Amino acid sequence: MVLDLIRASKGEVLSKGINVADTEEWKKYTSSFLDESFLIDFQTAEEYFEFVGKLHGWNRTDVQNFLKQFEDFFNGEVLDKKKYLRDFSKGNQKKVGIIAALIGHPEVVLLDEPFANLDPTTQMRLKNLIVEISKERTLLISSHDLAHVTDVCNRIVVLESGQVVKDLETSAETLKELEAHFSATL
Numbered sequence: 083m084v085l086d087l088i089r090a091s092k093g094e095v096l097s098k099g100i101n102v103a104d105t106e107e108w109k110k111y112t113s114s115f116l117d118e119s120f121l122i123d124f125q126t127a128e129e130y131f132e133f134v135g136k137l138h139g140w141n142r143t144d145v146q147n148f149l150k151q152f153e154d155f156f157n158g159e160v161l162d163k164k165k166y167l168r169d170f171s172k173g174n175q176k177k178v179g180i181i182a183a184l185i186g187h188p189e190v191v192l193l194d195e196p197f198a199n200l201d202p203t204t205q206m207r208l209k210n211l212i213v214e215i216s217k218e219r220t221l222l223i224s225s226h227d228l229a230h231v232t233d234v235c236n237r238i239v240v241l242e243s244g245q246v247v248k249d250l251e252t253s254a255e256t257l258k259e260l261e262a263h264f265s266a267t268l
Contacts, residue, residue, distance in 0.1 A: 083095045083102075084097070084102065084112075084192060084222065085102070085112070085114055085116075085192065086102045086103055089103060090103075097112065097190070098111075108190075111188055111189040111190060112188055112189070112190045112191075112192070113183040113184070113185075113186065113188035113190070113191050113192070114183055114191065114192035114193070114194075115176075115179035115180050115182065115183040115192075115193055115194070115196075116192070116194045117179075117194060117195075118167075118172060118175040118176065118179065120179065121167050121175060121178065121179055121182075122167065123166060123167045123168035124166055124167075124168065125166065125167055126163070126164065126165065126166060126167070127160050127161060127163065127167060127170075127178050128161065128162075130167060130178060130182060131145050131149060131178075131181070131182055131185065132145050134182045134185045134186075135148075135185050135186075137186070138185055138186030140185065140186070145185065148184075148185060149161065149181070152181050152211075154207060155177060155181070155204070155207050155208070155211055156177060156181075157203070157204065157207070159174050159177070160174055160177055160178060171199070172198075172199035173199045173200045173201060173204060176196070176198070176199055176200060177200075177204070180193060180196060180208070180211075184215065187218075187219075188219065189219050189220060190219065190220045190221075190222065191215070191219060191220070191221050191222070192221075192222045192223075192224070193221065193222070193223050193224070194223075194224045194225075195224065195225055195226070195227075196208060196212070196223060196225065197225065197227050197230045198227075205230065209230065209233055209234050212234045213234055216234070216236075223235060228257055228260045228261065228264075229257060232252055232256045232257040232260065235252055236251065236252050237249070237250065237251055237252065238250045238252060238256060238260070240260070240263065247263075248260075248263060
């Protein structure tokens with residue numbers, strides 16, 4: 083609903099005070115990566131990054147310069163591989179999608195299950211990346227991974243059947259509180 087991909091049956095989603103269903107102004111400052119199906123799988127990683135860059139008025143050099151800061155995150159597994167995105171592992175597709183969502187320096191970035199399909203080393207790199215990025219912009223992360231979100235988020239909202247059941251500022255006790263909440267529903 084935040085991305086106006088589905089409409090609310092009641093209520094509304096506001097971004098900077100405007101209903102996302104009524105205008106497309108929010109698209110100028112919002113980006114996302116939901117899953118691999120949103121990638122253009124017949125492109126190489128470089129082609130995809132350049133395509134997204136063009137949407138933001140960037141040229142090839144702008145994109146290449148931007149990507150240099152993520153070489154550690156890519157870990158030599160994404161760039162200069164001369165293969166289509168569909169031929170990458172799910173984890174490497176996720177790396178491409180997450181970094182592409184940052185092109186254009188959006189104010190708001192939505193990530194759905196960003197830690198899924200990533201090896202432990204890349205999960206740690208992603209945690210560090212999220213902490214750094216969140217200093218400059220708002221990240222909304224949808225995840226079932228309690229440990230990772232308590233490590234990187236300063237606020238956690240738990241939804242059940244579309245209702246907010248917990249709205250927590252992250253502290254040293256947040257993971258235990260969330261585990262207790264979900265254990266009680268077993």
